[in-house]
Amino acid sequence: MTDSLLAAAGLLSPTVAGKALALDYMEEEQKRQMTIKAANISLYYELEGKPYIINLIDTPGHIDFTGKVTRSLRAIDGAIVVVDAVEGVMTQTETVTRQALEERVRPLLYINKIDRLINELKLEPQAVQETLMNIIKDFNNLIEIYAEPEFRSSWKVNPALNQVVFGSARDRWGFTLDIAMKKGVKFSDIVEAYRRGKADELARDLPLHEAILEMVIRHIPNPVDAQKIRIPKIWRGDLDSPVGRAMLSCDDDGPIVMCVSNITVDPHAGVVATGRLFSGTLNEGSEVYLVGVRRRSRVQQVCIYMGPRREIVGSLSAGNIPALLGLDEARAGETISNTQDIVPFETVRYVTEPVITVAIEPKYSRDLPKLVDILRRLSIEDPNLVTHIDQESGEYLISGLGQVHIEIALTLIQKTGIEIIVSKPTIIYRENIRSAVGSFMGKSPNKHNRVFISVEPLEPEVIEKIMSGELHDELDRRIKTKILRDAGWNADDARNILSIDQHGCVLVDRTKGVQYLNEAIDYIISGFISAMDDGPLCREYVRGVKVILNHAELHSDPAHRGPAQIIPAVRQAIYAAMLSANPTLLEPIMRIEVKTPLDMVGNVIRIITGRRGQVVSLSQDAYLARIIGEIPAAETFDLAEIMRSTTSGKAFWSLSFSRWAPVPASMQKAIIAEIRTRKGLPPEPPRAEDFIVKE
Numbered sequence: 001m002t003d004s005l006l007a008a009a010g011l012l013s014p015t016v017a018g019k020a021l022a023l024d025y026m027e028e029e030q031k032r033q034m035t036i037k038a039a040n041i042s043l044y045y046e047l048e049g050k051p052y053i054i055n056l057i058d059t060p061g062h063i064d065f066t067g068k069v070t071r072s073l074r075a076i077d078g079a080i081v082v083v084d085a086v087e088g089v090m091t092q093t094e095t096v097t098r099q100a101l102e103e104r105v106r107p108l109l110y111i112n113k114i115d116r117l118i119n120e121l122k123l124e125p126q127a128v129q130e131t132l133m134n135i136i137k138d139f140n141n142l143i144e145i146y147a148e149p150e151f152r153s154s155w156k157v158n159p160a161l162n163q164v165v166f167g168s169a170r171d172r173w174g175f176t177l178d179i180a181m182k183k184g185v186k187f188s189d190i191v192e193a194y195r196r197g198k199a200d201e202l203a204r205d206l207p208l209h210e211a212i213l214e215m216v217i218r219h220i221p222n223p224v225d226a227q228k229i230r231i232p233k234i235w236r237g238d239l240d241s242p243v244g245r246a247m248l249s250c251d252d253d254g255p256i257v258m259c260v261s262n263i264t265v266d267p268h269a270g271v272v273a274t275g276r277l278f279s280g281t282l283n284e285g286s287e288v289y290l291v292g293v294r295r296r297s298r299v300q301q302v303c304i305y306m307g308p309r310r311e312i313v314g315s316l317s318a319g320n321i322p323a324l325l326g327l328d329e330a331r332a333g334e335t336i337s338n339t340q341d342i343v344p345f346e347t348v349r350y351v352t353e354p355v356i357t358v359a360i361e362p363k364y365s366r367d368l369p370k371l372v373d374i375l376r377r378l379s380i381e382d383p384n385l386v387t388h389i390d391q392e393s394g395e396y397l398i399s400g401l402g403q404v405h406i407e408i409a410l411t412l413i414q415k416t417g418i419e420i421i422v423s424k425p426t427i428i429y430r431e432n433i434r435s436a437v438g439s440f441m442g443k444s445p446n447k448h449n450r451v452f453i454s455v456e457p458l459e460p461e462v463i464e465k466i467m468s469g470e471l472h473d474e475l476d477r478r479i480k481t482k483i484l485r486d487a488g489w490n491a492d493d494a495r496n497i498l499s500i501d502q503h504g505c506v507l508v509d510r511t512k513g514v515q516y517l518n519e520a521i522d523y524i525i526s527g528f529i530s531a532m533d534d535g536p537l538c539r540e541y542v543r544g545v546k547v548i549l550n551h552a553e554l555h556s557d558p559a560h561r562g563p564a565q566i567i568p569a570v571r572q573a574i575y576a577a578m579l580s581a582n583p584t585l586l587e588p589i590m591r592i593e594v595k596t597p598l599d600m601v602g603n604v605i606r607i608i609t610g611r612r613g614q615v616v617s618l619s620q621d622a623y624l625a626r627i628i629g630e631i632p633a634a635e636t637f638d639l640a641e642i643m644r645s646t647t648s649g650k651a652f653w654s655l656s657f658s659r660w661a662p663v664p665a666s667m668q669k670a671i672i673a674e675i676r677t678r679k680g681l682p683p684e685p686p687r688a689e690d691f692i693v694k695e
Helices: 002-008 027-032 063-073 091-102 114-119 125-146 177-183 187-195 199-205 208-219 223-234 242-248 365-381 403-414 460-467 477-486 491-495 517-532 563-579 598-609 639-646 665-678
Strands: 039-047 050-058 078-084 106-112 164-168 173-175 257-266 270-279 281-283 287-290 295-298 301-306 309-312 315-317 323-325 335-337 356-362 386-389 396-400 420-422 430-433 437-443 450-457 497-501 505-509 545-553 583-597 614-620 624-632 652-662
Touching: 002 039, 002 050, 002 208, 039 208, 050 208, 063 091, 063 257, 078 091, 078 125, 078 208, 091 106, 091 125, 091 652, 106 125, 106 208, 114 125, 114 164, 114 187, 125 187, 164 208, 173 177, 173 199, 173 208, 177 208, 187 199, 223 242, 242 257, 242 270, 257 365, 301 315, 356 365, 356 403, 365 386, 365 396, 365 403, 396 403, 403 420, 430 450, 430 652, 437 563, 450 563, 460 505, 477 491, 477 497, 491 497, 497 517, 505 517, 517 545, 517 563, 545 563, 583 598, 583 665, 598 614, 598 624, 598 639, 624 652
Parallel strands: 039 301, 078 106, 106 164, 505 545
Antiparallel strands: 039 050, 164 173, 257 270, 257 335, 270 323, 281 315, 287 295, 287 335, 301 309, 301 323, 356 396, 356 420, 386 396, 430 583, 437 450, 450 545, 497 505, 583 624, 583 652, 614 624
16 A cells, blocks of 8 residues: 555656555565564645645554554554455454554544455455445444544544545555545446456556545644644643643644654664654754653754655654654653653553563574674564563573564574574463462561561552553652552552552552661662562562562661662562462463354364363354454464464464463463473472561
8 A cells, every 4th residue: 555655656666566565675574575664754745736745654464563553653643544355354453443542543444455355255346335334334333432432423434524445555546435426436347347357447547545645634634733632642741831832733943842653773873763743843963851761862863764764854843753863762652852841751552462482592602792782672673572681591582472573583683694593482471469468577688677578469450550551650649649549549558659560560668667768668679670570480570469568677777778688588578478379370361363254163163262262252244254262372373374274274363462361270380390490490489488587
C-alpha cells in the first residue's frame, strides 16, 4: 500500500509500486515479505488544488513487533488499519485498534486483498459485498468496545462517508464509495476484471493512492485539531499553563515539547531520536532538556526520515516528526523540552511482555566486546527486546515477544559478521505466592541490623495498573494514593508506598518511629528490587507480590548500616517470607486465534487441546470457522509446523500474549529443577528454613 503512496508523491516508479516494498528496506523485510521496523516518510500531495504534507509511519503487522506500533502511535493523529478481506478482523486488528483508541488516534479502515475473495474463494459480487460489510461491522464493534464514550459514535467508520477504502495493494487499485460512484464502477465490474485477467485496468482507472490519501485528508484531523483531543489524554500536566496551552494549539512559537517515539543507532552518526513535536520550533543548535534522564543536550541536526534516508532540514515546526542527532542519552518515551519545569508524557503502555529467551555467546572470545556493543544497540532501538547478563552463568540472554522477534534479533547480530552460538529457546517464567504470611526477620551479615518483612499476593487490578504503566514510581504521591485507594487499599498502605517494580510488585512501609530509617531507606528499596529481580524458587522475576516492611532495628553508626549490610538482610527476610507463602511458578499463556475451512475445525481443536490448551469460543460464517483459544507458550515451539501440516496450510492463525497463569502442580517441580540446572544452580530450590533467622 505504501508503495502506491510513494509513487503518487513521485518517490517511486509506478512500474515497481506494489512489488518494491520501498519502506520495507531491510534485507530481512524483503526476504520475509513482512514489515519489521517502523519506517517514516513525508509525502506531498495536492487535493482539489490545495497542497498537503502527510507524515506517514509504516508499522509492522506481526504481533511480535507490536511494540513498534505502540511507540509510533504517540507520534501520529490517525491510523489506517489494514485488514485482509479473507482473514477479516483478527487478533492483531483488535490489538492495534485498541492501542490507537487508547492514544486517541482516529482509526480508518482499508480492506485489502479483495482479489483473494475472487481468485481463491471464487465469490460472486453479492457475496463479496456481504463479506466486506461484515468486516466493517466487526471493525465498528471494536470501536464500540474500546473507544471512549465521546468518540464511540463519531469514530465508527461509514463507507457512505468514504471512511473505508476497498482494494488490492498488490494490484495497486482501490476506491471509496464516492470514487466508485463518480467512475461508475460496481463490485461486479471488479469481479469481472479479475475473471478476464484485466486487473491492470483497475490500477489505471482506480489508483489506490487517490482513495487512501483523499480519505486521510478528509477524515484524519490535522495536528492543530488533533492535539486538542490528544494532549489531555497523553499528558498529565496543567492544560492551562503556558506549556499546556501551547500544545493544545500546536503553537510554533511556544516552548519546545517533543515526545520521542523511536530510537535508531546510526553506526556513523550515533543515536537518532525520532518523535512528535507537539509545540515550538526545533532548530539546529537548539539547547533542550531530557526530562527522563535530567540532562541538557544540544541538537546537532534536525532531519526528517524519507524511508531509509535522513534528510537534513535544519528546522521543523510543531506538528511534525523530527529526527534529531546529538541527543545520545534519549530513549523511546523520553520527553524533550527547552524548559526543565515540565511534566513528562504518559508512559507508553505495551500490550505484551517478553516470553521467550535464548542464551548466546560469541564463537570466538575476541568478539565479546563487539557482541556486548551490538546487544546494547539492539536494546536501545527496541525496548521490547530485553538483554541481560546472567551473573551466575555468565550467559548473555536475549528475551523477546515471540520466536520471530528473537529470530530477527539473531539475524541482525549475525549480519554484523560475528559468529554466535545460540541455545535452544526457553520460556520465561515468573515467581509468585498464593497466600499471605506474617513477619519474618532478616539480619545483616554483621548482626547489627534487623528488618521485619511480611508478604501478601497483590490484587490483580493493581498488577494490571503497574504493567500498563498507569502506576509507577515516578508518579506524584497523591496520584499513586488515589489509584491504590480506588483499588481497595487502606489509606495508610496507599500513602506509604516505598517502591513499585517494573514486573508488578510493591514495597509498603508500615513502620512506626524507626530510628535512622530515612538514612537506610534507599538500601531497603535496593534489597526489595534485587529480591524481585531474582526470586527464590529459580531466580526468575517475581510478579504480583506485596512486600511489607513492618519494623527495622538499625545500628546508630552509619558505617555499620551501609548497603552491604541492609540489602542482604532485606533479601533474606523476603525470601523467608515468600518461601513460607505457598510459592508458585507462573507461565505465559498465549491467546490463539485460528480461521480455518469448516472441514479442518476438528483438527485445529485437537492441536489446541492436545497441548494443554483450551478452546474459548467457536464461531463460523459461510466460508470459515473462527476458533479462539488459549495455549501455554511452552507448547508453541513447533506449533507452526504442526498447524501447517495438519490443516494442509489452509488455516490462518496468530498468537498473542494473554496472561500469566500458575504452572500445573504436577509439572512445577520438574520445571523448577530444569530452570535451576540450566542456570548452574542445584536442582532443588531452597527451603524457607534456609533463610529464617531465629532470635
